[in-house]
Amino acid sequence: MSLEFNKILDQIAKMSSMIEALDFDARERLQLALRRYDNLPDINAIQERIELVRQSDISGYRGAVPLDGDVAEPMNAIFATPQLPPSATILAADGSQVYPNEQHPVHYYxxxxxxxxxxxxxxxxxxxxxxxxxxxxxxxxxxRGRVVSNRTVDARRTLNEMQALSDLAWERRGAARPLVALYDNRLLYWVSSDVTGAEEIVRQYQDALKKLHDSQATLAGYLDRPVSRLVMRLLYLMSLRDAAEIKEKQLELQTAGDLSGLTDRQLFDTVLRPGERSALMVQNSPRNLSFKEFGDDYEIAFFYLKVSSGYRTSIARVDVPMWVARDARAIDELHALLVSQASMQGRNPYPYALTRADEIAVVSSTDKRKLDEMINIELRKKHIEPYRGSAKDFGKVLARSSKRRMERRRN
Incomplete structure (x- = not known):
């Protein structure tokens, strides 16, 4: 039996009315965010406020902060596309996986x-x-007697991606400079406690970052259409009057208070023109502090970038380790190369090298069936009955195939 759409028409209409109201509210909040962004104070005033929320009796601020020292950029600064370097070697890595099946006679992924x-x-x-x-x-x-979780496989894939990228950078460290290493994810990596070997995975991930640093690579994590609210939290923090109000509204700091629901992407989609980037920033968080404790060069900074294919635009968040963030030339080269890469795919404003890495990494459903067939052949050689699927799944296949045959006959 198919879905009875006539029974949900009224619900869809009500949802549409709600969306219209939410959209109006979001426009109002975006205008408020733009005013606050335009009127942000200087670096020193922002740093004073950040030091205040880092005190032990205040918690909850996980927003953006300026870089320290001479490399600090005004938080509402905008940077045009720099000149492309005459040469560069761009490395990209991506991964995919086949998860383990607990019902299979031999477990693998x-x-x-x-x-x-x-x-x-x-x-x-x-x-x-x-x-x-x-x-x-x-x-x-x-x-502990159970098949590892899909989340554990995901964590190991992330580690393998970064290790493969670091190995490639080390192998090509003599190639044309700059040596840019692109990674299709955030760089500030952490794993949940339920992942098998979580601490060891993070340790090896940080070791891979060190190898990239030793290769003198310009490492960047690229996040397309990010949903982070780091700048929104900063704008809300700077709108509070004093320490007393900050302490009173610690919970609101987590949600950006009266800017709750807005993302940084919405702000920078309005502020930036194609090819422009925001200021470099750092996320104030215990996780980023742990990366800094691994080494000052490994704290993760970021900026927002508006790329264009010539047909449409997109906002990306670009993560960089501090060894890159402190190098103005490396940032300019990365900025220009990402803008160039994102313009190479017709209507898709996304770095070409990352797209190609994704394409060659994907394990298709055909590949998975072939892998299963090869493993099943080996199982039969050992006189082990291969997995054929559950009776429930087989019943679904029969029912749906029968339905399709009936529909074809009617047509």
Whole structure:
């Protein structure tokens, strides 16, 4: 039986009315955010407020803060696209996975990493490769007698991506400079406590960052259409009168108070023109502090960037480690190269090298079926009955295929 749409028409109409009201409210809050952004005080005034919320009797601020020292940029500064470097080597990494099936007679999972090298300014063909890894040993796929969770596989894939990128950067450290390493995710990485070996995964991830630093690579994590509210929280914080009001409204600091519901992307989509970036900022959070404690060069900074394909635009958040953030030339080169890369795909404003890394990393449904077939052949050789799916799943397949046959006959 198909969904009876006539029974939800009224609900859809009510939802539409609610969306209209929410949209009006969001426009009002965006105008408020724009006024506060335009009127942000100087770096010293913002730093004084940040020091206040870092005191032990105040908690809850997880927003943006300026960089320290000579590299600090005015928080409402806007930077045009710099000149492209004459040459560059752009590395990109992405990954995909096949999760373990608890009902399968042999438990395993697959992680496939795609690597892509783009030679900017040189008459060289791009290079690509993949690193497929099949995990099947009991110590890899089991944790306290149970198959490892999908979240654990995701965490291991993230680690493998960063390790593969760091290995490639080290291997190509003699290539044309700048050596730009692009990663399709945030750099401020953490894993939940229910992930098997969480602390070791984070430790190895940070070791991979160190290898990228040793390679003198310009590392960047690229987040398309980000949903973060780091600048919104800063704007709300700076709107509060004094320490007494800040203490009173600690809970509101977490949600950006009267700017709650707005994202940084909405602000910068209005503020930035194509090719422009925001100021460099740092996230005030215990997780970022732990990266700084690993080494001052490993604290994560970020900026917002408006890229364009010529047909449409998109706001991205670009994460960079502090060794990149402190290097004005590296930031300019990265800025220009990302704008260039995002203009190369027709209607899709997204870095070309990251798109290609994603394409070669993907494990398709056809690939997965082939993998299952190959493993099942080996199981039969060992006289082990391969997994054929549950009776419930088989029943669904039969029912749906019968329904499709009936519909074809009627048509």
């Amino acid at each position: 697959l992680i496939n990493i795609g690597l892509y090298i783009y030679h900017h300014g040189a008459d060289l063909l791009p290079e690509q490769s993949t690193i497929p890894q099949l995990a099947y040993h009991k110590s890899d796929v089991h944790d």
